[in-house]
Amino acid sequence: MMNTFYIPPISSALDQVIQEKINLKTKPVSSLGKLEEVGATICRIQQSLTPVLKAPHILVFAADHGIAAQGAVNPFPQEVTYQMVYNFLSGGAAINVFGRQHDISIRVVDAGVNHDFEEVPGLINTKIDYGTKDYRFEKAMSTPQCLQALTEGATLIEDIISTGCNVIGFGEMGIGNTSSASLLMSTLCDIPIEECTGKGTGAVGAVLQKKIYALKEAQSFHGNINREDTLEVLSTFGGFEIAQMCGAMLAAAEKGMLLLIDGFISTAALLVAYSINPSTLSYCIFSHCSEEQGHKMLLKYLNATPLLNLQMCLGEGSGIAVAYPLLQSACAFINEMASFQEAKVSNQE
Template sequence: MTGFNITPLNSSLEPALTEKINLKTKPLGALGKLEKLALQIGKIQNTLSPVLTKPTIVVFAGDHGIAREGVSPFPQEVTWQMVYNFLQGGAGINVFARQHQIVIKVVDAGVNYTFAPHPDLIDLKVAPGTQSYLHSPAMSAAECDTAISRAAVLVEQLHKEGCNVIGFGEMGIGNTSSAAMLMSLLCNLPLEQCIGRGTGLDDKGLEKKKAILSEAMRTQAPADKSPLEILRTFGGFEVAMICGAMLKAAELKMVLLVDGFITTAALLVASALHPAILDYCVFAHQSNEQGHQQLLAYLKADPLLHLGMRLGEGTGAAVAYPVVQSAVAFLNEMASFASAGVSNKD
């Protein structure tokens, strides 16, 4: 599934954007990362006056067979229970999205539960959870392709409705295990460096998680180290959908808000397929989950926030969104030295 046309950013406007930023009523570089962000968004939209419209965070939920092996302190049922929490507006992502006027879309990518029809639940379910990759690949090649393509269609629809800035959230008990496996293989790092406490494992639980994942790596690691084969073997349906959603969003030249460890692992797969996707990514924050800092370093990413968060759901992207708004606002609204009648330095 590499049928996405993602082009590197057009740099023809960069000199004009840089001049516009530099001639604002401030010392050169005085707005720090906001200036880099304004330049990036101007280049993504290929305009000196970018606009953010219908900001949306899509939360993909999926269950993992590996969760039944004891890699998480929480039971698998928490995935579907949290989906209902999202639908009722009670989760962290709902709170921050309301605060910042961000639209939330909740997607059943592959939860091991049959939901009653709900007007706010998007049913893209591939299967009721993945297989346990302790014993077999998590999904078939066809299932992996289905997840990627269904998410791409959804993003295309959101784009047609006017969304040009999109974040991605996830819910899936066991998904930090998936992210660790993807990271280890795609970054060529020892698995132990990639495994963290997830939803709060104690020392004994962490050692069990490491043992289970090490055994899965030993028996199931694909001989074909292609990104899609690695995703198929160790990913989750929500991770595969985030990958597909990101690829389509970059193809459509949207601004991508990248959340924490899981979504960055999905981006790792997407960037291995189409490196130019990184031009469109704004890295919201550095999560407190072990591995995320190394993952960001591997992608040469400079996250906006360091708040010690590790909730997932897209919460980091939602909390960082006002910073993105500030970058666009100063570019469009701040006076220049000339317009304000303020003397510039010699």
């Protein structure tokens, strides 16, 4: 049975006073544009007029996908997944660079990589299996595995909460995971797979057409799956990293944390979480719009406006780390900028 996550709707009790505080800063109303919306969102989530970002973390979930082992959807070999995990752990990836730049803690999670890491310092082992099955011929994972992945992801939040963290981002690594995200999006949003499928790690031209064909094969094999049965959809087409990310998102929202969403894969995990409990969405800020084809459409489906559009499509949580200073600026102006009354500056008549 799926864990029940109690995620309360965010109270609107402070909405008016939050907006008044923002409007009475020494500036024309709305002149800080999107920063004002971000600041108001953080205030609403924290139910505070003095928002604060504490001990920011990004969880990077890594796992492999059965379909990728056959090279059906990806030009890069599957072993790149575990090789990149080592790169994360040695501090050499983009997310490490941006995390150091902005003092964000990066935690790397083996959710289901097809590799034995043994005891590697810094790696969190929540491995469900050595990658999912090839969903062209069977479900990606069993229902018990799917439930285990959700639980493992949720459990990670307990440890992070203990650090004092109140803002958490979600990144990923897994060769083939854009295919999984495309299938989840296509099924849950009822959008043709061609519109949900992009280049991933470099599938263009004939390779992209091969990828789309493989995903159509998967959809055909599983027939008219009930998109109202979120657990069935996730276990059929998901990845272990996506399922654990989903569980972590649900648990983080339940704890009242601010959730930072990265690109296409991260947003697909949120789509699943949203399908399980729609209140999750209220706790989210979307860092950027990815160049991955389906992401813009998925953001529109969720009625989400991203902070940045830098033509990024790397994953790892890199968009979150780059956007994070904007959240700091939003909190800073609310907490430190003088009001008209404090600065003895005349307001509008």
